[in-house]
Amino acid sequence: MASSSSFIANKKDLGLSALSSTSSPFSIPKCRKSISKKIVSVMAPQQSERKPATTGSVKIAMTMTEKILARASEKPQLSPGENVWVNVDTLMTHDVCGPGSIGIFKREFGDNAKVWDREKIVIIPDHYIFTTDERANRNVDILRDFCLEQNIKYFYDIKDLSNFKVNPDYKGVCHIALAQEGHCRPGEVLLGTDSHTCTAGAFGQFATGIGNTDAGFVLGTGKLLLKVPPTLRFVMDGEMPDYLLAKDLILQIIGEISVSGATYKSMEFVGTTVESLNMEERMTLCNMVVEAGGKNGVVPADSTTFKYLEDKTSVPYEPVYSDEQARFLSEYRFDISKLEPLVAKPHSPDNRALARECKDVKIDRVYIGSCTGGKTEDFMAAAKVFLASGKKVKVPTFLVPATQKVWMDVYSLPVPGSGGKTCSQIFEEAGCDTPANPSCGACLGGPKDTYARMNEPMVCVSTTNRNFPGRMGHKEGQIYLASPYTAAASALTGYVTDPREFL
Amino acid sequence: MKTLVCLINCRLEIFAVHFDVDVAFCTRYRTVTFPTSRCCLDAWAMKLWAKPNVRFEYPKPPLHSSTTHHQNPWLPRAAAPRPTRLRHSLTAESTNATTFHGICYVVGDNIDTDQIIPAEYLTLVPSNPAEYEKLGSYALIGLPASYETRFIEPNEMKTKYSIVIGGDNFGCGSSREHAPVALGAAGVAAVVAESYARIFFRNSVATGEIYPLESEVRICEECKTGDVVTIELAESRLINHTTGKEYKLKPIGDAGPVIEAGGIFAYARKTGMIPSQSC
Secondary structure (H helix, E strand, C coil): CCCCCCCCCCHHHHCHHHHCCCCCCCCCCCCCCCCCCCCCCCCCCCCCCCCHHHHCCCCCCCCHHHHHHHHHCCCCCCCCCCEEEEECCEEEECCCCHHHHHHHHHHHHCCCCCCCCCCCEEECCCCCCCCCCHHHHHHHHHHHHHHHHHCCCEECCCCCCCCHHHCCCCCECHHHHHHHCCCCCCCCEEEECCHHHHHHHHHCCEEEECCHHHHHHHHHHCEEEEECCCEEEEEEECCCCCCCCHHHHHHHHHHHHCCCCCECCEEEEECHHHHHCCHHHHHHHHHHHHHHCECEEECCCCHHHHHHHHCCCCCCCCCCCCCCCCCCCEEEEEEHHHCCCEEECCCCCCCEEEHHHHCCCECCEEEEEHHHHCCHHHHHHHHHHHHHHCCCCCCCEEEECCEHHHHHHHHHCECCCCCCCEHHHHHHHCCCCCCCCCCCHHHHCCCCCCCCCCCCCCEEEECCCCCCCCCCCCCCCEEEEECHHHHHHHHHHCECCCHHHCC | CHHHHHHHHHHHHHHHHCCCCCCCCCCCCCCCCCCCCHHHHHHHHHHHHHCCCCCCCCCCCCCCCCCCCCCCCCCCCCCCCCCCCCCCCCCCCCCCCCEEEEEEEECCCCCEHHHHCCHHHCCCCCCCHHHHHHHHHCCCCCCCCCCCCCCCCCCCCCCCEEEEECCCCECECCCCCHHHHHHHHHCCCEEEECCECHHHHHHHHHHCCCEEEEECCCHHHCCCCCCEEEEECCCCEEEECCCCEEEEEECCCCHHHHHHHCCHHHHHHHCCCCCCCCC
8 A cells, every 4th residue: 555645746735734835824825815704714733744653642633524534544543635545435427427437447457357346336327318419328328338247236327318207227417316315424435527526525424526537546446545635614603594595605605715715625514504404405515615626525414414314325324523623724604694695607606796786687598407406405496486476487497307306306296385286387387498307407518409508698597506608508608606596586587686586 | 851860769769668558649548559660660750750749758658568578667768868748849859857848828717627628528438549539629629719819720630739828726617537638639748827626637647648737926927829838847947938938837746757657547556556457
């Protein structure tokens, strides 16, 4: 086993020790915007790398992320900056990166090599599914061939593209499927070939995105070399106002620290507000950690988590929690009662603005979907706004449930206060498009025939996660990222609208 | 012509040692094998040098150890000097350190992976040779119209810019490994940016496709697309010949040997983490 000497050493990546070389010990490197921190961090003193066991030193308090990685690397103690070989509990891949990862696995380990553990790999086609693009379809076939050959236990296959419902194994968007199928468990390490793998941090585990080569490596060995990130702590206290959703919280944070504010760091979300969020809202929070550059996001597991997992997994798990005296790089506190519905204006997730200040922005369409904003709770939220208004939408409104389960919920669960109507009924009455096939859809553009893809320049309010140029298809498209409340409100007026107009 | 002949002979010596070596001759894709007999090598090398924008690259170690080798490719070779990565062969010198020389393409901050390789091209599988090439042809095609100069000309597969200079947070967004792969396949040797997003940096090192170098200052504001630059890796220095300015780069550190080895697998084989292949 390689020693813990620096493997991928990057001066900027040294986290704590790099800070002492910049002018202010309390500034986060490369963050240009001013940081409104009320509580300034306790910064760990610069230390040379030495194994704790060799010093016989006092046990140092660790953060959640450090503890998870310590357990996964079978070490008693870890500090940020250490490179460690981590045992992977679950590896996920999908149709875009799976074939590439498989290609690398076969090339490097041999055509006849076997994966390290057929039960720890979850293969989920979700990105380019409902398309006539031949290569996209071929990529799902590549996944199937590999799963048959390796006898992969969890492969959520789809064969009949004309009707997703006749594919009993098919789930949809990988990050939501992972949660719904019980693959996310507190204290574990989950790696996936997708940047939004960080979503699973909502379950109190270390979850982060990796590339094809790293995934190929994990397929063969079940391990990966990771550098322990320092943690940024976000404390949110107070009762969540009824016009705000987790999306607004994370847009607030990203706007605060910028798209590189959490690079190489872990983001920990605590506080009474976070505790009041249900699992899907926590997933939204952790989902966009990568948009701030974050390595992973974590929410401590609690009764909400355990209840969610009750009927989904029987695999034993052991949650971990940050020590009282754990050291965080910085701590941010937010008074939730002062927050208002937000949008991220084109073309960056940190281009934060109040929704009400964008009320003169005329829009061409609304998109409600993706791992960020296409879960059951997101559709319930949108339905609530449509119900409260009772009017019809003024622009084409596209609805793309993340998974088969979400699609079924949209068609079966009653919306509170509606007298028994389902989301789908409310959407129909409001004039929205019929809920589409569950998949990633147009969140990332995709092949030209993807449903709701932006093929001409237009303005869209979307519950998705990125709005860089060309994200949804057209380079000149303008995407306003927003919560499901804000998206629904905007659909009703034809302009970017604060949901308080209706709620 | 004389200079060219000398260079070819120098390179041939190194090539001759490695049979079945996977080479990246204008590309980085690994399974292109090249001829083994000396006369074929001559002919092949002539074709190599006749092409514009050829980059010589130190051959990567064989992936399949079915054939024997004259020598362990990783042991220092006393005979031949370590080859230079040359781009435009404007100054065809061979030095003992790795240097990159060519013209640069300058971009701004927060160049996300959707701009580097838009999602519609992700159906191309990087580990498939033909599709690897195609990916390269789409590198940076997602940049908005405000970038007047195209990175790759419409009917070309490769770029003439072997060095990309960027600002903050280069490679942010998606984890798609297609991003550094597309840049490498297009012919980029190194990116010099103020800072990187972590997954992009990691993927660059893991694949060994490009060197993700960091500048100390905002070089992107002082260089223009088309400037002739040289990067000296050992000295961690970038020289802009057009403006006459020199810049200090942050040392690539331990990532260097990994990229040079050809990525984490090659590197991990060296340390015995993966058994060497038998096939």
